[in-house]
Amino acid sequence: MDLQPVIAPPGFRTGGDTSTSTEEYFLNMGPQHPSTHGVLRLVLKLDGESIIEVVPHLGYIHRGLEKVAENQTYVQNIHLSDRVDYLSSHIYNMAYCLTVENALGIGVPERAEYIRVIVCELQRIQSHLLWWGVMGMDLGAITCFLYGFKEREIITDIFEELCGARLTMNYFRPGGSFADVPDSFIPQVKSLIEKMKVALDEYNTLLTGNIIFQKRTKGVGVLTAEDAIQYGCSGPVLRGSGVSYDVRKDDTYSIYDQFDFDVPLGTKGDCFDRYVIRMEEMAQSLKILEQAVAKFPTGPYRSKTSASIKLQPGTYYSQVETGRGLLGIYIVSKGGTKPYRIKYRSPSMSNLHALNHMAQGHKIADLIPIVATMDIVIPDIDR
């Protein structure tokens, strides 16, 4: 019987292997798939269950956000930056405001700096909690999902009292934030720190030591330091491979230089390393929060800016560390109240690019922890 020749989908590089008796085939995964975290589509080339090559297809949530931003004023654009990576919306707001502040040459009062650091670290913990819950669920431990969301809701409540929104915050403005923190803010953060310390131990008992979990993540999806830099990975994916680059430390912004915290590093660059780093990052964020809460100053929360913000012609760039890695915002101004072009350098896109490299040679089941420990947010890639 003559088999019809298999026509490869676009994007594949590896040639057909005719030496073995097995036959290679292609498998589509997504965009509707529970463990691709949204609408990521992967096309796999398989030999049995082993992955030969992965080709991601993007654009299933490409909203043309950068084009929409070109027709909105600098203050209106803050609400669009929320919706790029909705799990780090405060941090995106902050990165955007930092860029505008740099362009205007203004600073923010000390209290506003503290608000920003506290809120951004809360956001980082919140983002990691969601990742932890969803990752557990991807690997079959649904309990993690319920536990992770329990603490996440407390942080969401703090945000809601702060700015009225649970997810898309739109809280920061060039020069500070649109409102001062409520009186209950600091007590709430303090009680959260205590709760989170207990909860982190609980999480480690629940999942980290689990032998099945370790078997599924240790030695899976190894990414060496050289490759991580070559692909432009950042955040826990880069640090899991042992490269110490954290924008908060190495290109410090806001008042992160005044806090004492460590940047956790991995050694092997496998899924388990990335997992441990995120867990450790939550502990480090708590450490920053403790220091910030203890020194929280009084005073004005916003500095003086002109009512309509106009940037001088030129290009402006700022970068911050989100829960996922290095976020850069590049604004091209030709004068006036609207930007000529805004470009988000999103961390998830570069991280996902390393997927093919990490997944090659593993089984399909290993793809799930690899994608999960990358912690990608698809609208962050597609914009």
Next chain:
Amino acid sequence: MGITGLATRTIPKYLDPLPGGTQLVDSIEFVVGWARANSLWPLVYGTACCAMEMMSAGSSRHDWARFGVEVARATPRQADLIVLAGTIVEKMGSRLVTLYEQMPGSKYVIAMGSCAISGGPFYYDSYSVIKGGDRLIPVDVYIPGCPPRPEALLQGIMELQKKIRTEGRRNPWVIGGVNENPSIDIFSTAKKNWAEAGQKQFVADDEKYILPSRTKPSRKAVDDRPEVTAREKKLSGMSAGEIDKVVAAEFRGIKNVSREEPGQGRTIDYRVSSRNYIHFITFLKNHSELRLDYLLQIMAIDHGDRFEVSVQLMSSSLGHRVFVQCDLEHANPQIETISSIFLGAEWHEREIFDLFGITFLNHPDMRRFFLEDDFPGHPMRKDFSDPTRVIPRPY
């Protein structure tokens, strides 16, 4: 046909002529509606932000299992409810219709959030967002919000349950097939309604009616906000002068075009010609002092008369940044790829090819990145216009 057809067509055919048969059929319908309303199986479908609130609704605090919406299914063949959580873009639109068609009847759709209702914040100017999920599939319940709270989603589910409980012969609302109602043009309907409403002239009809006067929104007086100067930023890596020296030793004609940026860290802009482009990038990467080993991104800017490609490099060990700009002609923009120097460049170049139409020569995989292969034109160009897709912002 399934259970719906059985309950609404086959059983009544035989039972209705019998004495008391109508009441019996009504009872059967009631039981079927009750059972169906209390065991909705939602599809795990979420594209953007609203999916997070949907997850919240399913998690420990809000727990939609209380309403019987517990068994979230990953395959449409086992689900009977789609919550349209998040923006629907053109590329996803056809997949969404497939998902809907794969669901067995009777099936229900909730449009969650402004994107799924009307396109939301991306209604204007966006070239890829579909302005409302009901242009693709029939929607039963709309939940406003951006994103709606989990409680709002729960209320939406309860409204849907009310609707399901009352469906039947007496109150039929036919499950619309996609092929029967290909699309609902809400735009022209709304336009017509508004035109009719405009002709009514409220003032003439009712003398008591007072037109709302256009008050100017009062701006809150700027309170004691202080003027704050920018903080001194700790700079890491080589200074601009040092980098300039290294570059000038090798390349004569390359201009440093960076602006004076106090407090913005170490960013140096160079402008190169496309002839020098590859040499210069290779030099920057391989130089033992500069150590610019990390590619932040490649991006393009449409200046109207020319394109500008900006390659943004960083030293992961030292911390300084060098941005290289290269101008390309507008008519036939093409430039050599740097994906052989930086592996990470490949996707950035594909994105530029997709959105700007700049061709990268010798690129290993020059395909569209975000948009469908048959998308007309390159949307990030300033002269892009497509009246079928883009509604320009009127203000």
